[in-house]
Amino acid sequence: MSTFRVQQIAVFSVLLGFFTPHVGAADIEAGKNKASMCAGCHGLDGASNNPMFPRLAGQSAMYLENQLKAFKSGARTSPMMQGMAAGLSDEDMKNLAAYFASLPAKSAGGDADLAKQGKEKVAMCLGCHGNDAQGRGQFPRLAGQHPQYLAKQLNAFKQGERTGGPMGAMSKNLSAQDIKEISAYLGSL
Template identity: 65%
Template sequence: MNKHDFKMGFILLLTLCIMPARAADINAGKSKAAVCAGCHGSAGVSNNPMWPTLAGQSSAYLEKQLKNFKAGLRENSTMSAIAKDLSDADMQNLAAYFASLPGKSAGGDAAFAAKGKEKAAMCMGCHGQELKGNGQFPKLAGQHPDYLAKQLHDFKSGERKSGQMNAISKTLSDDDIKALAEYLGAL
């Protein structure tokens, strides 16, 4: 490597380091989100308890999940088909759009929710003290109890993969899962 090549490489590296990262475009995300409304609601709040609410989730979590669907690391035929046609910018814009929307509590069965409160403490280390998400860990507060219960059962059976969640869910009984999901939905 000669002196000129070294200098040009250094200038390129310096330029890349000081260039601002491309900011997500919430309006572009809103335009792309029309296809999401059928399952996740027009404002990101799902009316179907088997599909997650996206409103208020962290953009980091949403973007990671879209990438996982596209790469086949997370399986769902509908989401995989949608994600395969999304560019990285599309995913970033969609994630920013849904993260910008206010979430809403799905509610939960009060009797079960009271039983689930003590179990929720184990979730706070990753999902935050108020269970509103933490970076790439999703917001659990206010999510549909049926959706949460299905995800916990899928982690427990190994159908959905995530080392920490697979291990934690194996410690939960079916009643624990129901109570925890109801508590989280009620937040």
């Protein structure tokens, strides 16, 4: 390649940098400061002790940011979360997501007997949610989540109260016992 061609590419690259909007990285510290509003339900460390509320610690930033945007737009309904997300800017959502994603996930536990049965049935979840249900990109971390919360969400997908991706179809054939067992296993991870 000629020296002139290399110079052209270099100049083009520099100019492209000047005219491309800067996409800032998330500010974990700003997310931590903003997260105090989340602590009442999701815990100070993102590992809620209340099974009504999901654990946010260790979720992927992409998933968390997408969920906050869905609550803000009304695409995902929860009066409480819609109210909380309404005042968040895109930057706030990005920072909160990065903060919670940076925290270590913790296991919520689960009934050992139910978990044994659930382990045999969880394979269908792992294709999207990762080999250890640790989450993957837009797919949430299921490992360590409260079994009661997981069961509530699976039932909401099954009944069409919650929509998204293949979850409606995946949950349609699950019995109430399947849901208990799968939720217990995932919570135990």
